[in-house]
Amino acid sequence: MDRRGWWLLGAILAVGLALRIAGAQGGLWLDEAWSALQAHDAGTPLGIFLNINHDNNHHLNSLWLQFVGIAAPSPVQRGLSIVTSTLSILIAAQIGARRGTGVALVTAALFAVSPAMVTMGSEARGYAPMMLALLLAILLIDRWLAGEAERSPATALALCFFLGALSQLTILFGFLAVAGWVFFALWKRDGFKPAFLATLKLFAPSLIAFALVFAILAAGAAQGGGFKFGNYDPFTWLQFLHGVSELIEYTLGFPVVSVFWLVLVPALVILAPSAGVARLGFHRLAILGFPLTLALLHSGNVAHPRYYLLVGIALLILLGEMLWREFAAGGWRRWAAAAAFVTILAGSLAQDIDLAINRRGDTSAAIRAMQARAPAGAELLIDRDTARAALEVGATQAGYRLEIRKQVCAPARFLLADRFKGEDPPETVERCGRHYRPIVAMRAHGLSGTHWTLYEHTP
Template sequence: MLAAMGPRGELDRRFPVLLSAIVVFGLALRIASAQGSLWLDEAWSATLAHDTGTPLGVFLKINHDNNHHLNSLWLQLVGLAAPPVLARALSIASGTVAIWIAGRIGSRRGTVVGLTTAWLFAVSPILVTMGSEARGYAPMLLALLAAVLLVDRWLAGEIPPPRRGLAWCFALGALSQLTMIFGVCAVVGWAFFAIWQRAGWKDAIRDSLRLFGPALLALAGVLGLIAGAALASENGFTVGRYDPFTLAAYLRGIGDMAGYTVGIPRHDVWLPILAAILVLLAPRFGVSRLAFHRLAIIGFPLTIAILHAGNVSFARYYLLTSAALLILIGEATGLGLAAGHWKRWTAGAALAALTAASLIQDGVLIANQRGDPGAAVRAMSAHSPGGATLRLDRETGLAVIRVAAEHQRYPLTIVDADCPPARFVFVDRFEGQSFPATIPLCGRLYRPIASAHARGLSGTDWTLYELQP
């Protein structure tokens, strides 16, 4: 592989071109994955942003965990009827730039490491998923990676303390998605332990406070704004769905996270265990940023388990761990490829396997489009071109079908009463829940005419029923 690229000096000169090609490929994957209509969480984000009316309302009125502020501002700007790709453009752009930042982080250990790391970020199914849906995880990840790059350069003595840059990273990351707090803990802890190793704990405390003081104040300001708006509202802060901690949910969450990071979508716990073992063996591979990896890949998930946090079954909850794992794997395989002999062959085989597995899962996402609720509207349009009445099985489907109809400019009237019977009934379900074979309403019978089952980390399972003559 490396031999085909030419001598090391030539590879270094071609690095910007090769990195740009990887970034373009990652962009293409994300655009291809962003074609279907918005799924449940995206649709509710778009509806909340639209209904609040003003940018100020995004900060003061939507006191909901599904309000990822920068993403909500974007959705409000483009409007409820925006095409899906436009609604997801902020995440697509953020996820694409994150590939370039990851390449820059990796290239600090060599050109091959930079290209390998960028490639893993480009194809990783969890990052393709988060980078192609209208939520705040991709912008948050971009801010986190920028902070990692700044701290890495500062620890190497290349730049003065990047206080202002880190303040922007922490603030914009938290305004994108509050899981940025986990990333802040890992980045600050990494810098603290790195200084401690060099100069002792007193210097570590002093220098860490000097470096991160403005950034932590900026983060506190964002959290204060969110908390203040919630306290000033009548209903306080609302959580759309809260599942208490269970061991089974926790193991599923970290299993999905690890699996979709490397393209092996399994709920088994053995993948997170292998990731932890990889961290422990990292010094043998010559991997750097050891404190960051230990905190992000081992410390963070263990802390979540100890604290018994809620909603732990969602893989996106652990995006910090995914990013750290990809940086670690990118560095280990890149160093192996550059080393030559049996290490090159081993690293090349590992990279090829990860690439094949990841692209297969990316292909599933592209084909499935998270269940694409827009297909339900297309089915109604085919059966009733001039518009239709629709009854919802439950409230969770309201935003999904409303946004899909707005995208397609289809005149749809949603009714609450059983009688007179609506032309169609839309039923949405969470994973594992079943659909009725038929629906009796108002003395009439509805039969299914279209359905979809979401595959991957995100999506809406649904079935559309039509009134029978």
């Protein structure tokens, strides 16, 4: 990459960082706040591994949250994700640079502005560190398959997958896609048995790393009375299709629910060989094989878009190379590729701006509203426990005395009703003869957040 290319990449990194900082404003939402409380209650770094024992515990993120403290400003609590997500743009550029400077810059730009990547990269969860670890593994494998590695990357890969698994266990899906990519590439070149043995040798340290992570989880579960899950939703085709399509929509910047995405994306993978795109084995396994396997296995919790982050990562790498190759081909293909690229950028930036404004349905606005009306502190009723963590963290950050009650008939000046997407809080609330009227409300947009309405008692 020449000097001009580096300057352009620097500008892309600056834009990506700015979008993530802007998206990191506002109060923590449900899952983030829950993680912050768990990290705080764990007490010590060792407690992160032994005392939480919950699937909401993304260990490296929890260690960061414990280090900065529960009262730290939200952008600081989200700092680990901001930094690792921004570094992911650089690694994505390096992956693209193996096919040319143009591919590097287009790929970096897509990762910088993709609403899915900006969202994951600006919230206090483990998805952004996991994504960085997976992208590093992809880069190492790409160099090794091309014969450019001076030594085996087996140890480096094990470190990537170990840290990635301590960030978010869904990196296991990425591991399977990467390992399958290596096996099929070697099988095509050397035959089945040599490919199998070479793949096993390369990933043996990674398997040991995963075993160590699961041993850590098992030790914590034994110490804490078993491993716990937040919720488990049985498989349905409607939830599966919704989860996959929503992740694709926010990866490309157009959150329009349509079966069109479920046709377009497989078509891109099918057309990739004719466009001269590399890493076909990885793209096929990550974009098509992974979600289809979940569907065949009827896995649970398939409605959550972030479950399919691997699909978004692979799709952006594929698009980065495909768009540049079509642009370089000239003629009508150049105009079509340029139009597609500009459309994705425009749609993505619009969603990123909406994230920065909406702030995931910013729960800190409820704290500010109560502070304005009751500066010395307040009693607050909640109708669901899902609101408690975000309110506790928000009150701690603001230094505000807030007594949260769940009892149906407990007297309180304020009441907050939170709802997930698809649900709406009531217009007014009657609670044990007390009338509550709404004073402020927020509706969350994007991949994260919940709707809520704050009510005040009206005598």
